[in-house]
Amino acid sequence: MPDRTVFFISDGTGITAETFGNAILAQFDFAPRRVRLPFVDTPDKAHQAVRQVNHTGELEGKRPIVFTTLVDREVLGIIQGGCKAMMLDMFGTFVAPIEQEVGITSHHRVGRFSDVSKSQAYHDRIEAINFSLAHDDGQSNRDLEGADVILIGVSRSGKTPTSLYLAMQHGLKAANYPLIPEDFERRQLPPALVPHKKKIFGLTIAPERLSEIRSERRPGSRYASIENCRMEISEAEAMMRRSGIRWLSTTTKSIEEIATTILQEVRPERLSY
Amino acid sequence: MPDRTVFFISDGTGITAETFGNAILAQFDFAPRRVRLPFVDTPDKAHQAVRQVNHTGELEGKRPIVFTTLVDREVLGIIQGGCKAMMLDMFGTFVAPIEQEVGITSHHRVGRFSDVSKSQAYHDRIEAINFSLAHDDGQSNRDLEGADVILIGVSRSGKTPTSLYLAMQHGLKAANYPLIPEDFERRQLPPALVPHKKKIFGLTIAPERLSEIRSERRPGSRYASIENCRMEISEAEAMMRRSGIRWLSTTTKSIEEIATTILQEVRPERLSY
Incomplete structure:
Protein backbone atom coordinates (compact mmCIF):
# COMPACT_ATOMS: atom_id res chain seq x y z
CA MET A 1 0.00 0.00 0.00
CA GLY A 103 20.87 34.31 -25.74
CA ILE A 104 17.10 34.16 -26.27
CA THR A 105 14.38 34.68 -23.67
CA SER A 106 11.74 31.96 -23.43
CA HIS A 107 8.24 33.14 -24.24
CA HIS A 108 6.40 31.49 -21.35
CA ARG A 109 3.46 30.67 -23.56
CA VAL A 110 1.25 27.74 -22.67
CA GLY A 111 0.21 25.15 -25.14
CA ARG A 112 2.90 23.53 -27.22
CA PHE A 113 0.10 21.45 -28.76
CA SER A 114 -1.99 24.46 -29.77
CA ASP A 115 -2.89 24.48 -33.42
CA VAL A 116 -0.63 21.51 -33.87
CA SER A 117 -3.73 20.05 -35.52
CA LYS A 118 -3.06 22.28 -38.53
CA SER A 119 0.64 21.49 -38.90
CA GLN A 120 2.09 19.40 -41.70
CA ALA A 121 3.68 17.00 -39.22
CA TYR A 122 0.32 16.37 -37.58
CA HIS A 123 -1.37 15.85 -40.92
CA ASP A 124 1.35 13.36 -41.94
CA ARG A 125 0.87 11.51 -38.67
CA ILE A 126 -2.85 11.04 -39.25
CA GLU A 127 -2.20 9.96 -42.83
CA ALA A 128 0.39 7.47 -41.57
CA ILE A 129 -2.11 5.96 -39.11
CA ASN A 130 -4.64 5.53 -41.89
CA PHE A 131 -2.01 3.98 -44.16
CA SER A 132 -0.85 1.56 -41.48
CA LEU A 133 -4.41 0.49 -40.70
CA ALA A 134 -5.15 -0.11 -44.38
CA HIS A 135 -1.94 -2.14 -44.72
CA ASP A 136 -2.24 -4.16 -41.53
CA ASP A 137 -1.69 -7.89 -41.81
CA GLY A 138 -1.14 -7.88 -45.56
CA GLN A 139 -4.63 -6.50 -46.20
CA SER A 140 -3.53 -4.55 -49.23
CA ASN A 141 -0.69 -4.71 -51.74
CA ARG A 142 -1.68 -1.33 -53.15
CA ASP A 143 0.65 1.62 -52.64
CA LEU A 144 3.42 -0.44 -51.08
CA GLU A 145 5.71 2.02 -52.91
CA GLY A 146 4.34 4.63 -50.52
CA ALA A 147 5.34 2.66 -47.41
CA ASP A 148 8.28 3.89 -45.32
CA VAL A 149 8.78 0.45 -43.83
CA ILE A 150 7.24 -3.00 -44.28
CA LEU A 151 7.33 -5.32 -41.29
CA ILE A 152 7.25 -9.08 -41.82
CA GLY A 153 6.99 -11.98 -39.40
CA VAL A 154 4.81 -14.90 -38.37
CA SER A 155 1.36 -14.33 -36.86
CA ARG A 156 1.56 -12.69 -33.38
CA SER A 157 5.21 -11.72 -33.54
CA GLY A 158 4.41 -8.06 -32.77
CA LYS A 159 3.91 -6.57 -36.23
CA THR A 160 0.59 -4.77 -35.69
CA PRO A 161 1.38 -2.87 -32.46
CA THR A 162 4.80 -1.90 -33.84
CA SER A 163 3.35 -0.61 -37.13
CA LEU A 164 0.75 1.46 -35.33
CA TYR A 165 3.32 2.86 -32.91
CA LEU A 166 5.64 3.86 -35.79
CA ALA A 167 2.72 5.62 -37.47
CA MET A 168 1.34 7.30 -34.34
CA GLN A 169 4.60 8.48 -32.82
CA HIS A 170 6.83 8.96 -35.85
CA GLY A 171 4.43 9.53 -38.75
CA LEU A 172 5.92 6.53 -40.55
CA LYS A 173 3.76 4.74 -43.11
CA ALA A 174 4.32 1.23 -41.78
CA ALA A 175 2.76 -1.71 -43.61
CA ASN A 176 2.93 -5.21 -42.19
CA TYR A 177 2.77 -8.58 -43.84
CA PRO A 178 2.39 -12.01 -42.29
CA LEU A 179 4.70 -14.91 -43.23
CA ILE A 180 2.49 -17.95 -43.71
CA PRO A 181 2.99 -21.67 -44.49
CA GLU A 182 2.67 -21.10 -48.24
CA ASP A 183 5.62 -18.71 -48.12
CA PHE A 184 7.64 -21.37 -46.29
CA GLU A 185 6.75 -23.98 -48.89
CA ARG A 186 7.81 -21.71 -51.73
CA ARG A 187 10.87 -20.80 -49.63
CA GLN A 188 10.53 -17.26 -50.88
CA LEU A 189 9.31 -13.88 -49.71
CA PRO A 190 5.70 -13.08 -50.64
CA PRO A 191 6.01 -11.95 -54.28
CA ALA A 192 4.35 -8.56 -53.65
CA LEU A 193 7.20 -7.67 -51.29
CA VAL A 194 10.19 -8.54 -53.47
CA PRO A 195 10.44 -5.11 -55.17
CA HIS A 196 10.50 -3.43 -51.74
CA LYS A 197 13.25 -5.43 -50.09
CA LYS A 198 15.20 -2.39 -48.92
CA LYS A 199 12.45 -1.23 -46.63
CA ILE A 200 11.52 -4.63 -45.20
CA PHE A 201 12.30 -5.32 -41.56
CA GLY A 202 11.63 -8.68 -39.89
CA LEU A 203 10.30 -9.45 -36.43
CA THR A 204 10.94 -12.79 -34.80
CA ILE A 205 10.18 -14.13 -31.32
CA ALA A 206 11.19 -17.08 -29.12
CA PRO A 207 8.95 -20.07 -29.99
CA GLU A 208 8.07 -20.62 -26.30
CA ARG A 209 6.82 -17.04 -25.95
CA LEU A 210 4.94 -17.24 -29.26
CA SER A 211 3.23 -20.42 -28.13
CA GLU A 212 2.16 -18.69 -24.88
CA ILE A 213 0.73 -15.71 -26.76
CA ARG A 214 -1.10 -17.84 -29.31
CA SER A 215 -2.48 -20.11 -26.59
CA GLU A 216 -4.35 -17.20 -25.03
CA ARG A 217 -6.28 -16.87 -28.28
CA ARG A 218 -6.60 -20.50 -29.29
CA PRO A 219 -5.71 -22.80 -26.43
CA GLY A 220 -4.89 -26.38 -27.42
CA SER A 221 -4.76 -25.58 -31.14
CA ARG A 222 -2.14 -26.81 -33.54
CA TYR A 223 -1.56 -23.12 -34.37
CA ALA A 224 -0.45 -22.47 -30.78
CA SER A 225 1.46 -25.73 -30.23
CA ILE A 226 5.14 -25.39 -29.41
CA GLU A 227 6.06 -27.74 -32.28
CA ASN A 228 4.27 -25.59 -34.82
CA CYS A 229 5.66 -22.36 -33.35
CA ARG A 230 9.20 -23.80 -33.49
CA MET A 231 8.70 -24.81 -37.11
CA GLU A 232 7.27 -21.43 -38.19
CA ILE A 233 9.97 -19.43 -36.43
CA SER A 234 12.74 -21.57 -37.82
CA GLU A 235 11.36 -21.27 -41.36
CA ALA A 236 10.80 -17.53 -41.02
CA GLU A 237 14.31 -16.89 -39.71
CA ALA A 238 15.84 -19.04 -42.44
CA MET A 239 13.89 -17.12 -45.07
CA MET A 240 14.94 -13.73 -43.71
CA ARG A 241 18.56 -14.87 -43.55
CA ARG A 242 18.45 -16.15 -47.15
CA SER A 243 16.82 -12.94 -48.39
CA GLY A 244 19.20 -10.65 -46.53
CA ILE A 245 16.41 -9.07 -44.49
CA ARG A 246 17.36 -7.29 -41.25
CA TRP A 247 15.45 -8.54 -38.22
CA LEU A 248 15.28 -8.56 -34.44
CA SER A 249 13.67 -10.66 -31.75
CA THR A 250 10.75 -9.02 -29.96
CA THR A 251 10.72 -11.56 -27.12
CA THR A 252 11.86 -9.28 -24.29
CA LYS A 253 11.44 -5.91 -25.97
CA SER A 254 8.84 -3.20 -25.58
CA ILE A 255 7.12 -1.63 -28.58
CA GLU A 256 9.20 1.51 -27.98
CA GLU A 257 12.47 -0.41 -28.13
CA ILE A 258 11.46 -2.33 -31.25
CA ALA A 259 10.35 0.88 -32.98
CA THR A 260 13.54 2.75 -32.09
CA THR A 261 15.69 -0.10 -33.45
CA ILE A 262 13.71 -0.14 -36.70
CA LEU A 263 14.14 3.62 -37.07
CA GLN A 264 17.90 3.27 -36.59
CA GLU A 265 18.12 0.52 -39.19
CA VAL A 266 15.61 1.54 -41.84
CA ARG A 267 14.97 5.26 -41.39
CA PRO A 268 17.93 6.74 -39.48
CA GLU A 269 17.09 10.17 -40.88
CA ARG A 270 13.93 10.11 -38.75
CA LEU A 271 16.09 10.31 -35.63
CA SER A 272 17.50 13.67 -36.69
CA TYR A 273 15.35 16.49 -37.93
CA MET B 1 18.93 26.77 -41.74
CA GLY B 103 15.63 8.33 2.11
CA ILE B 104 16.28 5.69 -0.56
CA THR B 105 19.32 5.45 -2.83
CA SER B 106 18.59 5.12 -6.54
CA HIS B 107 19.83 1.89 -8.06
CA HIS B 108 21.44 3.32 -11.21
CA ARG B 109 20.26 0.39 -13.26
CA VAL B 110 19.76 0.84 -16.98
CA GLY B 111 16.69 -0.34 -18.75
CA ARG B 112 13.38 0.73 -17.36
CA PHE B 113 11.82 -1.14 -20.30
CA SER B 114 13.63 -4.42 -19.60
CA ASP B 115 11.28 -7.33 -19.33
CA VAL B 116 8.42 -4.91 -19.49
CA SER B 117 7.24 -7.31 -22.20
CA LYS B 118 6.30 -9.78 -19.47
CA SER B 119 4.41 -7.34 -17.25
CA GLN B 120 0.65 -7.32 -16.82
CA ALA B 121 0.43 -3.68 -17.88
CA TYR B 122 2.23 -4.46 -21.12
CA HIS B 123 0.01 -7.44 -21.77
CA ASP B 124 -3.09 -5.32 -21.18
CA ARG B 125 -1.79 -2.71 -23.56
CA ILE B 126 -1.36 -5.22 -26.39
CA GLU B 127 -4.82 -6.65 -25.66
CA ALA B 128 -6.26 -3.13 -25.76
CA ILE B 129 -4.68 -2.46 -29.17
CA ASN B 130 -6.18 -5.67 -30.54
CA PHE B 131 -9.58 -4.82 -29.05
CA SER B 132 -9.55 -1.30 -30.49
CA LEU B 133 -8.57 -2.59 -33.93
CA ALA B 134 -11.35 -5.17 -33.88
CA HIS B 135 -13.84 -2.49 -32.80
CA ASP B 136 -12.74 0.25 -35.17
CA ASP B 137 -15.46 2.04 -37.12
CA GLY B 138 -18.31 -0.06 -35.72
CA GLN B 139 -16.83 -3.26 -37.16
CA SER B 140 -18.11 -5.36 -34.31
CA ASN B 141 -20.86 -5.14 -31.71
CA ARG B 142 -19.44 -8.12 -29.85
CA ASP B 143 -17.92 -7.60 -26.43
CA LEU B 144 -18.96 -3.98 -26.18
CA GLU B 145 -19.41 -4.78 -22.46
CA GLY B 146 -15.63 -5.20 -22.40
CA ALA B 147 -14.96 -1.71 -23.79
CA ASP B 148 -13.59 0.96 -21.44
CA VAL B 149 -14.84 3.71 -23.70
CA ILE B 150 -16.87 3.95 -26.91
CA LEU B 151 -16.21 6.94 -29.14
CA ILE B 152 -18.92 8.16 -31.49
CA GLY B 153 -18.92 10.81 -34.20
CA VAL B 154 -19.36 11.38 -37.91
CA SER B 155 -16.87 9.93 -40.41
CA ARG B 156 -13.41 11.61 -40.13
CA SER B 157 -14.04 13.38 -36.84
CA GLY B 158 -10.94 11.79 -35.27
CA LYS B 159 -12.33 8.59 -33.73
CA THR B 160 -9.80 6.09 -35.09
CA PRO B 161 -6.54 7.83 -34.14
CA THR B 162 -7.96 8.68 -30.73
CA SER B 163 -9.06 5.08 -30.06
CA LEU B 164 -5.67 3.71 -31.05
CA TYR B 165 -3.86 6.29 -28.94
CA LEU B 166 -5.98 5.46 -25.87
CA ALA B 167 -5.18 1.78 -26.38
CA MET B 168 -1.49 2.21 -27.12
CA GLN B 169 -0.64 4.73 -24.42
CA HIS B 170 -3.19 3.97 -21.71
CA GLY B 171 -4.16 0.35 -22.29
CA LEU B 172 -7.79 1.40 -22.69
CA LYS B 173 -10.11 -0.83 -24.70
CA ALA B 174 -11.51 1.89 -26.93
CA ALA B 175 -14.21 1.00 -29.45
CA ASN B 176 -15.45 3.53 -31.98
CA TYR B 177 -18.69 3.82 -33.82
CA PRO B 178 -19.64 6.07 -36.73
CA LEU B 179 -22.80 8.16 -36.71
CA ILE B 180 -24.41 7.78 -40.14
CA PRO B 181 -27.44 9.21 -41.98
CA GLU B 182 -29.68 6.33 -40.84
CA ASP B 183 -28.99 7.22 -37.21
CA PHE B 184 -29.95 10.82 -37.96
CA GLU B 185 -33.19 9.71 -39.62
CA ARG B 186 -34.11 7.57 -36.65
CA ARG B 187 -32.97 10.45 -34.43
CA GLN B 188 -31.55 7.90 -32.02
CA LEU B 189 -28.22 6.44 -31.03
CA PRO B 190 -27.27 3.21 -32.85
CA PRO B 191 -29.28 0.57 -30.92
CA ALA B 192 -26.18 -1.52 -30.08
CA LEU B 193 -24.79 1.39 -28.10
CA VAL B 194 -27.81 2.23 -25.94
CA PRO B 195 -26.94 -0.17 -23.09
CA HIS B 196 -23.44 1.35 -22.87
CA LYS B 197 -24.37 5.02 -22.65
CA LYS B 198 -22.20 5.68 -19.60
CA LYS B 199 -19.00 4.95 -21.44
CA ILE B 200 -19.84 6.74 -24.66
CA PHE B 201 -17.91 9.88 -25.53
CA GLY B 202 -18.62 11.98 -28.62
CA LEU B 203 -16.23 13.73 -30.98
CA THR B 204 -17.34 16.62 -33.11
CA ILE B 205 -15.46 18.99 -35.42
CA ALA B 206 -16.04 22.31 -37.20
CA PRO B 207 -17.86 21.64 -40.50
CA GLU B 208 -15.29 23.70 -42.46
CA ARG B 209 -12.41 21.59 -41.14
CA LEU B 210 -14.35 18.37 -41.73
CA SER B 211 -15.01 19.39 -45.32
CA GLU B 212 -11.27 20.06 -45.83
CA ILE B 213 -10.32 16.66 -44.42
CA ARG B 214 -12.93 14.78 -46.43
CA SER B 215 -11.98 16.66 -49.61
CA GLU B 216 -8.47 15.22 -49.47
CA ARG B 217 -9.97 11.77 -49.79
CA ARG B 218 -12.88 12.48 -52.09
CA PRO B 219 -12.56 15.88 -53.70
CA GLY B 220 -15.77 17.30 -55.15
CA SER B 221 -17.96 14.63 -53.58
CA ARG B 222 -21.26 15.27 -51.87
CA TYR B 223 -19.70 13.50 -48.83
CA ALA B 224 -17.05 16.24 -48.59
CA SER B 225 -19.30 19.21 -49.45
CA ILE B 226 -19.63 21.91 -46.83
CA GLU B 227 -23.46 21.64 -46.92
CA ASN B 228 -23.36 17.94 -46.15
CA CYS B 229 -20.70 18.39 -43.45
CA ARG B 230 -22.79 21.13 -41.82
CA MET B 231 -25.87 18.91 -41.86
CA GLU B 232 -24.08 15.87 -40.43
CA ILE B 233 -22.38 17.83 -37.65
CA SER B 234 -25.58 19.62 -36.69
CA GLU B 235 -27.49 16.30 -36.56
CA ALA B 236 -24.72 14.56 -34.62
CA GLU B 237 -24.45 17.34 -32.05
CA ALA B 238 -28.23 17.46 -31.63
CA MET B 239 -28.31 13.70 -31.09
CA MET B 240 -25.54 13.79 -28.50
CA ARG B 241 -27.23 16.65 -26.69
CA ARG B 242 -30.60 14.82 -26.63
CA SER B 243 -28.96 11.61 -25.40
CA GLY B 244 -26.91 13.31 -22.70
CA ILE B 245 -23.60 12.20 -24.23
CA ARG B 246 -20.47 14.14 -23.26
CA TRP B 247 -18.50 15.43 -26.24
CA LEU B 248 -15.76 17.77 -27.37
CA SER B 249 -14.66 19.40 -30.59
CA THR B 250 -11.46 18.02 -32.08
CA THR B 251 -11.01 20.94 -34.49
CA THR B 252 -7.89 22.48 -32.97
CA LYS B 253 -6.87 19.68 -30.63
CA SER B 254 -4.08 17.11 -30.85
CA ILE B 255 -4.73 13.42 -30.28
CA GLU B 256 -2.96 13.76 -26.92
CA GLU B 257 -5.27 16.54 -25.78
CA ILE B 258 -8.41 14.72 -26.92
CA ALA B 259 -7.30 11.52 -25.18
CA THR B 260 -6.46 13.29 -21.92
CA THR B 261 -9.86 15.00 -21.86
CA ILE B 262 -11.61 11.67 -22.45
CA LEU B 263 -9.65 10.07 -19.61
CA GLN B 264 -10.67 12.89 -17.27
CA GLU B 265 -14.33 12.55 -18.21
CA VAL B 266 -14.83 8.81 -18.65
CA ARG B 267 -11.97 7.08 -16.82
CA PRO B 268 -10.59 9.54 -14.23
CA GLU B 269 -9.15 6.62 -12.26
CA ARG B 270 -6.72 6.04 -15.13
CA LEU B 271 -5.03 9.33 -14.28
CA SER B 272 -4.11 8.08 -10.80
CA TYR B 273 -2.59 4.70 -10.16
Missing part, protein backbone atom coordinates in the same frame (compact mmCIF):
# COMPACT_ATOMS: atom_id res chain seq x y z
CA PRO A 2 1.74 3.21 -1.13
CA ASP A 3 1.99 5.80 1.61
CA ARG A 4 3.18 8.67 -0.51
CA THR A 5 1.76 10.32 -3.64
CA VAL A 6 3.58 11.82 -6.59
CA PHE A 7 1.69 14.46 -8.60
CA PHE A 8 2.35 15.46 -12.19
CA ILE A 9 0.88 18.93 -12.70
CA SER A 10 0.75 20.58 -16.10
CA ASP A 11 -1.09 23.30 -17.97
CA GLY A 12 -1.24 20.92 -20.93
CA THR A 13 -1.91 17.20 -21.06
CA GLY A 14 0.71 16.41 -18.42
CA ILE A 15 2.12 13.66 -20.62
CA THR A 16 5.60 15.16 -20.61
CA ALA A 17 5.62 15.57 -16.83
CA GLU A 18 4.34 12.05 -16.32
CA THR A 19 6.73 10.40 -18.80
CA PHE A 20 9.75 12.16 -17.40
CA GLY A 21 8.71 11.84 -13.77
CA ASN A 22 8.07 8.12 -14.14
CA ALA A 23 11.47 7.63 -15.80
CA ILE A 24 13.07 9.24 -12.76
CA LEU A 25 10.95 7.28 -10.27
CA ALA A 26 12.02 4.08 -12.08
CA GLN A 27 15.50 4.70 -10.70
CA PHE A 28 14.14 3.89 -7.24
CA ASP A 29 12.78 0.74 -5.61
CA PHE A 30 9.81 2.72 -4.46
CA ALA A 31 6.20 2.47 -5.56
CA PRO A 32 4.31 5.64 -4.73
CA ARG A 33 0.77 6.39 -5.87
CA ARG A 34 0.81 8.64 -8.93
CA VAL A 35 -1.73 11.29 -9.97
CA ARG A 36 -1.70 13.28 -13.19
CA LEU A 37 -3.45 16.65 -13.04
CA PRO A 38 -3.77 17.95 -16.62
CA PHE A 39 -4.99 21.31 -17.97
CA VAL A 40 -4.17 23.30 -14.82
CA ASP A 41 -4.20 26.54 -16.78
CA THR A 42 -6.08 29.07 -14.64
CA PRO A 43 -5.54 30.45 -11.11
CA ASP A 44 -8.78 28.71 -10.04
CA LYS A 45 -7.58 25.33 -11.19
CA ALA A 46 -4.19 25.99 -9.60
CA HIS A 47 -5.83 26.66 -6.20
CA GLN A 48 -7.88 23.49 -6.61
CA ALA A 49 -4.70 21.50 -7.35
CA VAL A 50 -3.04 22.99 -4.26
CA ARG A 51 -5.97 21.86 -2.11
CA GLN A 52 -5.77 18.34 -3.54
CA VAL A 53 -2.02 18.09 -2.99
CA ASN A 54 -2.21 19.39 0.58
CA HIS A 55 -5.19 17.23 1.49
CA THR A 56 -3.32 14.16 0.24
CA GLY A 57 -0.24 15.11 2.25
CA GLU A 58 -2.34 15.46 5.42
CA LEU A 59 -4.00 12.08 4.91
CA GLU A 60 -0.73 10.31 4.25
CA GLY A 61 1.36 12.11 6.82
CA LYS A 62 4.14 12.54 4.28
CA ARG A 63 4.57 15.48 1.98
CA PRO A 64 3.79 14.64 -1.65
CA ILE A 65 6.33 14.97 -4.46
CA VAL A 66 5.15 17.32 -7.21
CA PHE A 67 6.59 17.38 -10.73
CA THR A 68 5.45 20.45 -12.66
CA THR A 69 5.67 21.44 -16.30
CA LEU A 70 3.96 24.80 -15.98
CA VAL A 71 4.71 27.71 -18.25
CA ASP A 72 2.34 30.38 -16.95
CA ARG A 73 4.13 32.25 -14.16
CA GLU A 74 0.97 33.05 -12.23
CA VAL A 75 -0.20 29.43 -12.18
CA LEU A 76 3.30 28.20 -11.32
CA GLY A 77 3.50 30.78 -8.53
CA ILE A 78 0.23 29.58 -6.97
CA ILE A 79 1.34 25.95 -7.09
CA GLN A 80 4.81 26.65 -5.75
CA GLY A 81 3.58 29.02 -3.07
CA GLY A 82 0.66 26.88 -1.93
CA CYS A 83 1.75 23.25 -2.01
CA LYS A 84 3.18 21.77 1.15
CA ALA A 85 5.18 19.36 -0.97
CA MET A 86 8.56 18.62 -2.46
CA MET A 87 8.49 20.69 -5.64
CA LEU A 88 10.36 19.71 -8.80
CA ASP A 89 9.90 22.44 -11.39
CA MET A 90 11.02 20.66 -14.54
CA PHE A 91 10.82 23.53 -17.01
CA GLY A 92 12.22 26.19 -14.71
CA THR A 93 15.24 24.07 -13.93
CA PHE A 94 16.36 23.84 -17.54
CA VAL A 95 14.90 26.93 -19.20
CA ALA A 96 17.10 29.51 -17.47
CA PRO A 97 20.44 27.87 -18.40
CA ILE A 98 19.29 27.51 -22.02
CA GLU A 99 18.21 31.16 -22.13
CA GLN A 100 21.74 32.06 -21.13
CA GLU A 101 23.34 29.65 -23.60
CA VAL A 102 21.41 30.69 -26.68
CA PRO B 2 19.60 25.74 -38.13
CA ASP B 3 23.10 26.56 -37.01
CA ARG B 4 23.03 24.68 -33.75
CA THR B 5 22.27 21.06 -32.88
CA VAL B 6 20.52 19.63 -29.84
CA PHE B 7 21.32 16.00 -28.97
CA PHE B 8 19.16 13.65 -26.91
CA ILE B 9 21.44 10.91 -25.59
CA SER B 10 20.06 7.89 -23.73
CA ASP B 11 21.01 4.36 -22.79
CA GLY B 12 17.43 3.36 -23.68
CA THR B 13 15.22 4.48 -26.53
CA GLY B 14 15.80 8.17 -25.85
CA ILE B 15 12.08 8.82 -26.05
CA THR B 16 11.96 10.37 -22.57
CA ALA B 17 14.93 12.65 -23.28
CA GLU B 18 13.46 13.69 -26.61
CA THR B 19 9.92 14.30 -25.32
CA PHE B 20 11.10 16.34 -22.38
CA GLY B 21 13.83 18.17 -24.29
CA ASN B 22 11.42 19.15 -27.05
CA ALA B 23 8.88 20.41 -24.50
CA ILE B 24 11.58 22.70 -23.09
CA LEU B 25 12.76 23.83 -26.53
CA ALA B 26 9.14 24.70 -27.38
CA GLN B 27 9.46 27.51 -24.83
CA PHE B 28 11.84 29.26 -27.22
CA ASP B 29 11.44 30.82 -30.67
CA PHE B 30 14.42 28.84 -31.80
CA ALA B 31 14.59 25.96 -34.28
CA PRO B 32 17.77 23.96 -33.79
CA ARG B 33 18.51 20.69 -35.54
CA ARG B 34 17.70 17.74 -33.27
CA VAL B 35 19.40 14.35 -33.11
CA ARG B 36 18.32 11.41 -30.96
CA LEU B 37 21.09 8.95 -30.08
CA PRO B 38 19.43 5.87 -28.53
CA PHE B 39 20.96 2.78 -26.88
CA VAL B 40 24.22 4.47 -25.82
CA ASP B 41 24.87 1.78 -23.24
CA THR B 42 28.56 0.90 -23.50
CA PRO B 43 31.79 2.93 -23.15
CA ASP B 44 32.46 2.36 -26.86
CA LYS B 45 29.14 3.81 -27.89
CA ALA B 46 29.66 6.69 -25.46
CA HIS B 47 33.00 7.57 -27.07
CA GLN B 48 31.36 7.40 -30.48
CA ALA B 49 28.60 9.76 -29.31
CA VAL B 50 31.24 12.16 -27.96
CA ARG B 51 32.97 12.22 -31.34
CA GLN B 52 29.68 12.94 -33.11
CA VAL B 53 28.76 15.76 -30.73
CA ASN B 54 32.18 17.39 -30.94
CA HIS B 55 32.40 17.04 -34.72
CA THR B 56 29.00 18.73 -35.03
CA GLY B 57 30.09 21.55 -32.74
CA GLU B 58 33.23 22.15 -34.83
CA LEU B 59 31.26 22.22 -38.08
CA GLU B 60 28.65 24.61 -36.72
CA GLY B 61 30.99 26.82 -34.73
CA LYS B 62 28.56 26.73 -31.79
CA ARG B 63 28.64 24.23 -28.99
CA PRO B 64 25.75 21.74 -29.14
CA ILE B 65 23.17 21.38 -26.39
CA VAL B 66 23.05 17.83 -24.99
CA PHE B 67 20.11 16.43 -23.01
CA THR B 68 21.02 13.13 -21.34
CA THR B 69 18.96 10.48 -19.59
CA LEU B 70 21.83 8.15 -18.71
CA VAL B 71 21.78 5.90 -15.71
CA ASP B 72 25.13 4.11 -16.02
CA ARG B 73 27.75 6.23 -14.27
CA GLU B 74 30.62 5.17 -16.50
CA VAL B 75 28.73 6.03 -19.69
CA LEU B 76 27.50 9.31 -18.21
CA GLY B 77 31.06 10.13 -17.13
CA ILE B 78 32.43 9.62 -20.64
CA ILE B 79 29.72 11.81 -22.17
CA GLN B 80 30.04 14.55 -19.58
CA GLY B 81 33.83 14.49 -19.62
CA GLY B 82 34.22 14.30 -23.39
CA CYS B 83 31.54 16.50 -24.94
CA LYS B 84 32.43 20.09 -25.67
CA ALA B 85 28.79 21.01 -25.27
CA MET B 86 26.21 22.49 -22.95
CA MET B 87 25.26 19.48 -20.82
CA LEU B 88 21.78 19.03 -19.30
CA ASP B 89 21.80 15.87 -17.18
CA MET B 90 18.09 15.30 -16.72
CA PHE B 91 18.19 12.34 -14.37
CA GLY B 92 21.09 13.56 -12.24
CA THR B 93 19.38 16.88 -11.65
CA PHE B 94 16.31 15.35 -10.04
CA VAL B 95 17.49 12.02 -8.64
CA ALA B 96 19.68 13.42 -5.85
CA PRO B 97 16.95 15.61 -4.28
CA ILE B 98 14.49 12.70 -4.40
CA GLU B 99 17.03 10.38 -2.76
CA GLN B 100 17.24 12.85 0.07
CA GLU B 101 13.47 13.30 0.32
CA VAL B 102 12.49 9.63 0.40
